[in-house]
Amino acid sequence: MHNFAFHKPGSVADAAKAIGAASDGKIIAGGQTLLPTLRQRLAEPSDLVDLGAIADLKGIKAEGDGVTIGAMTTHAEVASSSVVAGAIPALAHLASHIGDRQVRHRGTIGGSLANNDPAADYPSAVLGLGATVRTNKREIKADDFFQGMFTTALDEGEIITAVHFPKPEKAGYEKFVQPASRFALVGVFVAKTKGGVRVAVTGAGQEGVFRAKEVEAALGANFSADAAKGAKVSADSLNSDLHGSAVYRAHLVSVLAGRAVAAAK
Amino acid sequence: MPTVKMTVNGKAVSADVEARTLLVHLLRDKLALTGTHVGCDTAQCGACTVHVNGKAVKSCNVLAVQLDGAQVTTIEGLATGDTMHPMQEAFRNNHGLQCGFCTPGMVMSAIDLVQGKPPLSESEIRAGLEGNICRCTGYHNIVKSVKAGAEAMQAGKGR
Numbered sequence: 008m009h010n011f012a013f014h015k016p017g018s019v020a021d022a023a024k025a026i027g028a029a030s031d032g033k034i035i036a037g038g039q040t041l042l043p044t045l046r047q048r049l050a051e052p053s054d055l056v057d058l059g060a061i062a063d064l065k066g067i068k069a070e071g072d073g074v075t076i077g078a079m080t081t082h083a084e085v086a087s088s089s090v091v092a093g094a095i096p097a098l099a100h101l102a103s104h105i106g107d108r109q110v111r112h113r114g115t116i117g118g119s120l121a122n123n124d125p126a127a128d129y130p131s132a133v134l135g136l137g138a139t140v141r142t143n144k145r146e147i148k149a150d151d152f153f154q155g156m157f158t159t160a161l162d163e164g165e166i167i168t169a170v171h172f173p174k175p176e177k178a179g180y181e182k183f184v185q186p187a188s189r190f191a192l193v194g195v196f197v198a199k200t201k202g203g204v205r206v207a208v209t210g211a212g213q214e215g216v217f218r219a220k221e222v223e224a225a226l227g228a229n230f231s232a233d234a235a236k237g238a239k240v241s242a243d244s245l246n247s248d249l250h251g252s253a254v255y256r257a258h259l260v261s262v263l264a265g266r267a268v269a270a271a272k
Numbered sequence: 273m274p275t276v277k278m279t280v281n282g283k284a285v286s287a288d289v290e291a292r293t294l295l296v297h298l299l300r301d302k303l304a305l306t307g308t309h310v311g312c313d314t315a316q317c318g319a320c321t322v323h324v325n326g327k328a329v330k331s332c333n334v335l336a337v338q339l340d341g342a343q344v345t346t347i348e349g350l351a352t353g354d355t356m357h358p359m360q361e362a363f364r365n366n367h368g369l370q371c372g373f374c375t376p377g378m379v380m381s382a383i384d385l386v387q388g389k390p391p392l393s394e395s396e397i398r399a400g401l402e403g404n405i406c407r408c409t410g411y412h413n414i415v416k417s418v419k420a421g422a423e424a425m426q427a428g429k430g431r
Contacts, residue, residue, distance in 0.1 A: 013337050038335070
């Protein structure tokens with residue numbers, strides 16, 4: 008790992024200043040993806056701006072008809088939160104299955120979303136629930152936030168501060184893990200909301216997380232596991248690799264959507 | 273060079289480190305606490321697991337400078353004098369190791385997994401240790417050890 012200048016600001020405003028002043032700075036949240044990336048020298052930032060000392064970015068609270076989670080809240084905290092379990096149990100379930108125990112103690116929701124790994128779990132919950140990503144500049148709707156693999160609507164140096172999840176009528180998340188890496192080969196988040204059924208898929212798409220419109224249509228007509236399993240998902244823009252073909256992944260989307268509906272609470 | 277101050281195994285320590293120094297390198301190279309192992313060096317195997325503020329983390333995947341002011345416990349900090357921690361004792365009694373390389377990480381993860389919880393089933397223990405890999409594949413006795421260690425901790429013999 009190349010060396011860098013390290014900054015640990017105490018406020019979001021100071022963090023924005025530090026990242027703005029750096030020639031090629033990176034923001035570090037939990038660092039569970041960024042540090043391995045730096046160690047492989049896949050990135051060589053001039054500066055790292057650590058958000059770990061900013062108290063405003065941590066914590067979970069009930070807000071309106073839903074839950075707001077601070078960007079620096081860890082996966083373990085979301086998994087064990089009674090507020091999350093009460094409002095959106097599927098979200099607590101999802102958080103409790105990210106990475107492994109040690110990773111969940113460091114990794115954060117803000118870091119996961121800003122990174123937008125195509126096989127990460129959180130993007131499917133944010134898109135599936137129609138959440139709102141709050142930053143130091145604005146609010147971004149989930150449908151506008153994810154813009155392809157490792158790409159988001161965030162501007163250079165823009166900092167996620169929190170995510171607001173509206174409470175669905177019911178939601179479920181199921182993933183099929185790649186046996187070695189434990190990343191989602193396919194993960195499906197299903198939410199029955201007042202505005203209709205939303206189905207978000209991670210792990211399968213060439214462009215990262217996406218909504219499975221075929222499954223949404225089937226579940227909109229009949230919210231049942233059988234309806235989800237019967238929905239035909241196109242393999243056209245899905246990943247194909249040694250772990251599974253696009254056709255296999257397309258099949259998994261329907262199967263997992265069915266399981267997510269069966270498990271939905 | 274940044275200065276980091278933290279408490280390691282109950283002792284206040286202060287060290288000048290490069291910003292890029294990982295916690296595991298501070299522990300091993302500066303503080304000579306070589307019980308914490310570097311296995312895969314890619315944050316997968318869990319051999320480097322220590323407790324930071326009471327929670328298991330991979331010390332090869334966190335910068336020392338991120339942990340200014342933290343409480344860190346390594347495998348060396350578990351025993352009380354000559355008395356091993358009940359989880360260490362359980363690994364010894366159940367032969368919960370083959371080559372022993374993954375053992376410090378397994379013990380640190382196991383304590384974090386079972387602490388303050390009702391007794392876990394064998395499958396819960398196996399799932400709970402997914403962040404630790406034993407290349408000898410000696411999981412059978414590791415799981416037995418964790419079960420026994422948890423029972424000993426519950427019985428109030430330990431912490």
